[in-house]
Amino acid sequence: MTARVETDTVVVGLGAMGSQALWRLAREGVDAIGVEQFVPGHDRGSSHGESRIIRTAYLEGAEYVPFVQAAWRAWDELEQASGSRLVVRSGALMLGGPDSGVISGSVAAAEHHGLAHERLSADELAERHPRHAVRTGEVGVFEADAGAVLPEASILAAVRLARLAGARVWTGRAVTRIEPDPDHPRVRVGDTEIRARRVIVTAGAWLPGLLPGTARLGGGIRVERRVLGWFRVTGPACDTSAPEPVFAREEPDGALWYGFPSMDDGRTVKIGVHAEPPEVGAGTTRPTGSQWGEPVDPGTGPRPPDGADARRLGALAAGLRGVAPLPERMASCMYTMTPDEHFLIGRRSELPGLILAGGFSGHGFKFASAVGRALADLARDGRTDLPVGMFDPHRWDSPPAHP
Numbered sequence: 001m002t003a004r005v006e007t008d009t010v011v012v013g014l015g016a017m018g019s020q021a022l023w024r025l026a027r028e029g030v031d032a033i034g035v036e037q038f039v040p041g042h043d044r045g046s047s048h049g050e051s052r053i054i055r056t057a058y059l060e061g062a063e064y065v066p067f068v069q070a071a072w073r074a075w076d077e078l079e080q081a082s083g084s085r086l087v088v089r090s091g092a093l094m095l096g097g098p099d100s101g102v103i104s105g106s107v108a109a110a111e112h113h114g115l116a117h118e119r120l121s122a123d124e125l126a127e128r129h130p131r132h133a134v135r136t137g138e139v140g141v142f143e144a145d146a147g148a149v150l151p152e153a154s155i156l157a158a159v160r161l162a163r164l165a166g167a168r169v170w171t172g173r174a175v176t177r178i179e180p181d182p183d184h185p186r187v188r189v190g191d192t193e194i195r196a197r198r199v200i201v202t203a204g205a206w207l208p209g210l211l212p213g214t215a216r217l218g219g220g221i222r223v224e225r226r227v228l229g230w231f232r233v234t235g236p237a238c239d240t241s242a243p244e245p246v247f248a249r250e251e252p253d254g255a256l257w258y259g260f261p262s263m264d265d266g267r268t269v270k271i272g273v274h275a276e277p278p279e280v281g282a283g284t285t286r287p288t289g290s291q292w293g294e295p296v297d298p299g300t301g302p303r304p305p306d307g308a309d310a311r312r313l314g315a316l317a318a319g320l321r322g323v324a325p326l327p328e329r330m331a332s333c334m335y336t337m338t339p340d341e342h343f344l345i346g347r348r349s350e351l352p353g354l355i356l357a358g359g360f361s362g363h364g365f366k367f368a369s370a371v372g373r374a375l376a377d378l379a380r381d382g383r384t385d386l387p388v389g390m391f392d393p394h395r396w397d398s399p400p401a402h403p
Ligand SMILES: Cc1cc2nc3c(=O)[nH]c(=O)nc-3n(C[C@H](O)[C@H](O)[C@H](O)COP(=O)(O)OP(=O)(O)OC[C@H]3O[C@@H](n4cnc5c(N)ncnc54)[C@H](O)[C@@H]3O)c2cc1C
Pocket: 012, 013, 014, 015, 016, 017, 018, 035, 036, 037, 038, 045, 046, 047, 049, 051, 052, 053, 054, 173, 174, 175, 176, 202, 203, 204, 205, 206, 207, 210, 226, 227, 228, 272, 333, 334, 335, 357, 358, 359, 360, 361, 362, 363, 364, 365, 366, 367
């Protein structure tokens, strides 16, 4: 026997993006159901590990800046509504060679949008940021409008507020099928079929499995493993009254890694690898423990961290002063990568009634507050004034042939 339930909008997956969309819908009085296969704030997707960097001078492209600015405003709204601190405003420090992507990209975005930033020489870096063992030729960019967002706390806050505003939240229940339809898309959860006006699909690493057509978009969506490591601070102690900035650092071989000092009263510095060296030349290999490109089946989850991961992270942490040589704990996590590493937000014509948000390519969390607003707008009105056009899921389609 199939039970049938009706609602206006279903949100499939209550992680970073889905939790915010559900809250936005519920506070606007839209009848909505959110379905999450685990419990909100879990550690089996892409949104665990206690902290995510938020920066405004966006090195991935100046065109992101208006969207980050919208996200800052939306984080303020969530903080005020929940009464919780969800963003730590520590500033961010970028380190690398003067021509590295991390430096040139941040400066280009800051200059294009007139954002406050400071360019630092190697001597200024060494004096002002002694945590970093600066190499000859390295320079820095400091941005005050940056810091860390707390992922699990944000998801829990958004889901709690969504419930309070009247959303129905189904947890520990997986969506097994989504049937697109322009008027009444349907979602299957066990023996229950939910008939809705719109379905928002925010299933993270599970999106390509749930809607198989999306797995091929742009040449292929890839789910990859990444590992985070927490290194004990041995000295100098982090200054918790004025938190040390979060950072991203590009190595001479192109590896890009990042870290968060002082998130736990200065006990540890957490680091992770965003991208490994882009090229492996003849006779050379990637560093032991490289995490770039290792595919993951989200059904089984990423391989647990091992000794090779600890050594890889330890080799990078050698660029920090006053931390232990190996991590005291580690966690595995998933990136869902699109071919151009830009997000997927919007509709696909062959999936009528559905609104997708996925492929956040390892840099989506900071935008979750604005993504939630955009998804709620799209579900309710069919349009949004937020700048999500560059994330159009149709962007790779070949242009129609002209006679
Ligand atoms: C190690 C790491 C470091 C990162 N660092 C940063 C950073 O510093 N700054 C930044 O901005 N971004 C960062 N990111 C990226 C950011 O965290 C992700 O882009 C973001 O969390 C993705 O959110 P999501 O909602 O798409 O996925 P998730 O948060 O994983 O949510 C998807 C949810 O859908 C649920 N779900 C899936 N299938 C079903 C189903 N069938 N039925 C019901 N529920 C389902 C899942 O259980 C999950 O809860 C990082 C990511 C990782 C992994």
